[in-house]
Amino acid sequence: MPLTILSADHEQSAGAEISEEPLPYADRGRWRRPYRPGPWRVGSAAVLLLLAAYLLISAVVITLAGTLSGAAVCLGSAGALLLVALRVLRVGVWVSSHGVRQVNLTHTVTVKWPKIAAVRTVQQPVRWLGLPRTVQGQAVLIERRSGEPLRTLVTDRSADFLGKPESFERAADVLEAWAADYGPGGRG
Incomplete structure (x- = not known):
């Protein structure tokens, strides 16, 4: 049994019709995506964020070990992965x-x-x-x-x-x- 109160699509799963028009008070001059990001896009961004988290933890461990150049490489790589993950979500x-x-x-x-x-x-x-x-x-x-x-x-x-x-x-x-x-x- 799905927990509709916890899902973003709870109106859809409750049988409500989704309108193609934005809400009347919505600013039509604002850039908006006319659809939600799909599970493959969100999943790939989540994997990239997970790798970035591992790299950040590695940077902390390497810093504690006393190798600052290795920590800087890990930190830079984690930052690059974070930027790519955010861009993947915006595609x-x-x-x-x-x-x-x-x-x-x-x-x-x-x-x-x-x-x-x-x-x-x-x-x-x-x-x-x-x-x-x-x-x-x-x-x-x-x-x-x-x-x-x-x-x-x-x-x-x-x-x-x-x-x-x-x-x-x-x-x-x-x-x-x-x-x-x-x-x-x-x-x-």
Whole structure:
């Protein structure tokens, strides 16, 4: 029996309908992710944080042993792992009334709504958990008016949606709704 009071999805598990629109008082100018980070993304960040904790403990033990250069290396490595873990949690697509922001592990691309031609869901080969292996799946494509389309990050086989097809469909619908509201011909 799930303890719904302890889960973030307790409204969902209680049978309540989740709205695609943000709350009426929510600031639409604020950058927000239109979906929750998936278990694979959160799990990989947790493993990185666990490794960083071991490195921090190692730095303390090495410092007590009297080798400051080794402790500095452990401390620096732990800091780098912490930054990577936080960045892994931020990876994805973010939307606001200003446009679409695509956050990758190493860089971020922001495209304003007037520069976006279409946001649509297509069937195509997609990467499984971001690895080189591709499988047939669905992807949300964001096409620019000029230039090449954004790299696909929202797929049904990504770290956010693997094994959660309903969540992918909901996220794709929300992204398409934001594009309809703020894209060409929208109210934005």
